[in-house]
Amino acid sequence: QRIEVTSRDELGELARAFNEMTTQLARVRELEERLRRADRLAALGTMAAGIAHDIRNPLTSILIFSQLMSLHHDDPEVRQKFDRVVPRELERVQGVIEDMMELARPTTLHLEATSLNEVLAQVVELFETQAATQGVKISREFGPDLPLCMADRKRLHRAFSNLVANGIQAMTAGGDLDVRTSLVLPARSPELPASLSGVQAPTEAALRVIIKDTGQGIPPERLSRIFDPFYTTKEKGLGLGMAITHRIIEDHKGTIDVQSQVGFGTTFTIHLPVTL
Known part of the structure; x- marks a missing residue:
């Protein structure tokens, strides 16, 4: 005025x-x-x-x-x-x-006491044959006696499936896919590898999932858009997989970080609260 x-x-x-x-x-x-x-x-x-x-x-x-x-x-x-x-x-x-x-x-979660290790074991089993045909070796290192978390098992399965599928697709000439879980306690949380130094550690007890591939890696200008809806570097697909994965993790009050280096591979780090 x-x-x-x-x-x-x-x-x-x-x-x-x-x-x-x-x-x-x-x-x-x-x-x-x-x-x-x-x-x-x-x-x-x-x-x-x-x-x-x-x-x-x-x-x-x-x-x-x-x-x-x-x-x-x-x-x-x-x-x-x-x-x-x-x-x-x-x-x-x-x-x-x-x-x-x-x-x-709008998202509606069907929460139940869920073993993260069980969900990831099912995901790995689902992709083992496809991985083997591409010369990809899947290694799993699951933390023992992880507490259950209240989660929508079906939606978490989808989120982890998207990440594992992307990792396998990134290794057209073969490679290694590591899937690891651990319990993070803020006062004495397991140290992250130097390559993950940029990942923000949780402030409360959380379950950590790391999915790491040795694929071609993602250039920085593409990495910043990886969770954008409809953004894809592939010839096929809408580019919704990573956006859906990001939303599922956020719906569970968790966080997902990605770090990548061209020629060396990509690492996704997910933190989920022990209880919602």
Whole structure:
């Protein structure tokens, strides 16, 4: 709100200065709104491109096989391919929709007493065959007698699965994937390796999970965006996996840190409270 200038004395000068400041603030607010609008449009464009890419491919497959069925509905081989391909492609579309909903809807956790070691053991078992075919050795070092934590077992399984899958995918020429757990007590917490010196230690008792790969590593300019929705460096995928993982950990009142060095690999460090 501007002030009417009625004099040329010091009060008048103050009034004019105030009016000039008001004008400048209005311009700043207008610029901020333009930037916010541009950011929203950019995010929308990125999202639309990702969705179009991930849905167009399976829909194209479904369309092709539907056309083949209409022309060769009596051909047993065509029917077998249709029965095999179409359900698989529909599952891909459903997966994209579920990932979108995962980020968009409010979170409801189904908490239960959960063994972190058990969840991670199941995740490792799930990926052992895939890892072996890529020449990746998975090593596990689980802390003994870890206390249970109140957690949504299914969602934690998904978060850890995303991290393990990313680690394996980063080691196209083989390598090592280490999965470790420990209990952190602030007064005498286990020392972090020198490579993790930038990770903030928890101030209360927490369960620590470290997932480390010896893959290609992530450049600093990409590392800062790794948890952004719709950001991906892969040819396929919406780029929602890490964003969903980050949200799951935060929903559990935990923290997740990432450190990486190009040519040496990437390390994710998660801290989860013993109780929520």
